[in-house]
Amino acid sequence: MLPGRRTLLRVTACLGAAAAVRMLIAEDTGGPAPAPRPAPAAGPQAAVPRLGSSGHRLEPMTGDTPPRYHTALPPVRTRPFLSMPELGEHSMVLTFDDGPDPRYTPGILKTLREHDVRAVFFxxxxxATDNRDLLREMRDDGHVVGNHTWTHPQLNKTAPALIRSEIGRTSEVIEQTLGEPPQWFRAPYGAWNRNVFEIQAEMGMEPLAWTVDSLDWTTPGTATIIRRVLDGAAPGVVVLSHDAGGDRSQSVAALRTYLPELLARGYELKVPPRRR
Structure with missing residues (x-):
């Protein structure tokens, strides 16, 4: 059945109104009227609201653009890993911060190589930017290379934009030198906060702190450093030492003694596994 005259008139009027609106928009903007947007597709994604980039949430932060360093991000944690018992009941982790320093890092690498042991270097x-040969030596020996910021600031007193710069610039140097970005991050002074956890996760890194602090940065004497490490030895323990940031000759000498002693006690010195 053909539509009635009134129906045709209503349709014509609606079409005319729509054309008029497009003409008004074109006059206001100085260009052609925009085409009408298609209706959103039905499905499960259509019902999910978009989160703003400033929203706080305990899940991977993807923001409004693809992540720069990784496609699969770790969760945003509220505290760092203090130990790694999952590596085995006879395992420990040795970590060295602040380097690399050509005066001390080579000696530490030499001792680790002699005992076929791997460690984590933050x-x-x-x-790093001026000692890239040492980064490549770490990689070639099977060590894990982590991020410890650019200039070692106290991040819980640092603006988010500067936190992002400190962490991001260091990841870039590591990736440019080794071909892949770091997977682990340690905040200087152990000073994490919400901003730090979120930014490091966005850049694809997990937070690793420590269980035993050798306090070698205070230069307490080689024997004291040895005693602190051996007294703190236990399954899953993460030991904090330094290979830069001052005179680290005591740290280099101490490692030559406590490392073979740990091995003699049956400990396996391991590094965190790759996440992907």
């Missing part, structure tokens, strides 16, 4: 970008 690097400062300002040191």
């Amino acid at each position: 690097l400062c970008g300002e040191m």
Whole structure:
């Protein structure tokens, strides 16, 4: 059945109104009227609201653009890993901060190589950028290279934009040198806060703190450093030492003694596994 005259008139009027609106928009903007947007597709994604980039949430932060360093992000944690018992009941982890320093890092690498042991090195970008040969030596020996910011600031007193710069610049140097970005991050002084956890996760890193602090940065004497490490030895323990940031000759000498002693006690010195 053909539509009635009134129906045709109503349709014509609606079409005319729509055309008029598009003409008004074109006059206001000085260009052609925009085409009408298609209706959103039905499905499960259509019902999910978009989160603003400033929203706080305990899940991977993807923001409004693809992540720069990784496609699969770790969760945003509220505290760092203090130990790694999952590596085995006879395992420990040795970590060295602030390097690399050409005066001390080679001696530590030499001792680790002699005992076929792997460790984690948390690097400062300002040191790494001028000592890239040491980064490649770490990689070739099977060590894990982590991020320790660019200039070692106290991040819980630092603006988010500067936190992002400190962490991001260091990851860039590591990735440019080794071909892949770091997977682990350690905040200087152990000073994490919400901003730090979120930014490091966005850049694809997990937070690793420590269980035993050798306090070698205070230069207490080689024997004291040895005693602190051996007294603190236990399954899953993460030991904090330094290979830069001052005179680290005591740290280099101490490692030559406590490392073979740990091995003699049956400990396996391991590094965190790759996440992907």
